[in-house]
Amino acid sequence: MSHETEIVNRLRNELADFSKRAFYRGLVGGTGGNMSVRIPGTDQVLITPTGVSLGDVEPDINLLVKLDGTIIENPPGQRPSKETSFHLAVYQLRPDAGAIAHVHPPYATAYSNKGRSLPLVTVSSRAVLKDVPCVECAVPGSKELCDFVGGGIRRHPDVRAMLMKEHGILTLGQDLKTAYYLADLVEDTAKIAFIAANIQTDDGGPS
Numbered sequence: 001m002s003h004e005t006e007i008v009n010r011l012r013n014e015l016a017d018f019s020k021r022a023f024y025r026g027l028v029g030g031t032g033g034n035m036s037v038r039i040p041g042t043d044q045v046l047i048t049p050t051g052v053s054l055g056d057v058e059p060d061i062n063l064l065v066k067l068d069g070t071i072i073e074n075p076p077g078q079r080p081s082k083e084t085s086f087h088l089a090v091y092q093l094r095p096d097a098g099a100i101a102h103v104h105p106p107y108a109t110a111y112s113n114k115g116r117s118l119p120l121v122t123v124s125s126r127a128v129l130k131d132v133p134c135v136e137c138a139v140p141g142s143k144e145l146c147d148f149v150g151g152g153i154r155r156h157p158d159v160r161a162m163l164m165k166e167h168g169i170l171t172l173g174q175d176l177k178t179a180y181y182l183a184d185l186v187e188d189t190a191k192i193a194f195i196a197a198n199i200q201t202d203d204g205g206p207s
């Protein structure tokens with residue numbers, strides 16, 4: 001087996017592992033969400049297929065696509081995620097992005113409906129995330145959504161996580177583990193923000 005094939009196979013396994021972790025951690029339900037990873041040093045990306053729950057992603061059903069959208073390896077019966085286009089836009093704009101997680105976690109998605117940055121209510125969220133801006137919503141898979149995501153990346157060049165209004169979140173990291181942990185942190189931060197906002201102070205008013 002060539003060195004390149006070995007790398008692709010390792011990443012196929014990692015993509016399946018972190019997809020399952022995202023699903024069982026409750027970061028996404030149904031067949032929503034998608035994750036992808038760049039093959040280092042190439043213009044190629046592995047991405048989860050459409051219509052398959054992240055909880056059911058197996059290494060051999062992930063698709064290999066080029067940054068220009070050309071499908072290189074299309075396992076039988078699988079089509080790329082509807083949201084492939086915004087993943088590819090992010091990889092093109094951010095050469096440091098090695099992996100992307102796009103999921104629909106309940107608390108963070110609820111905050112996205114406000115159309116504002118996520119309240120970073122903990123020291124660790126401020127240290128790691130700096131700012132989690134919100135980008136406008138559009139139909140999943142549409143060119144508009146791709147433009148909104150690309151616009152968010154351009155306006156916030158160092159961003160590691162974004163809210164997608166009335167839709168979900170997107171995180172990017174140097175590898176799948178980082179993208180996954182960022183998504184995990186975004187959701188935990190949103191949950192803590194929600195709880196903190198609902199804790200009554202001594203005088204009976206919201207804190």
Ligand SMILES: [Zn+2]
Nearest residue numbers: 032033140168
């Ligand atoms: Zn989505």
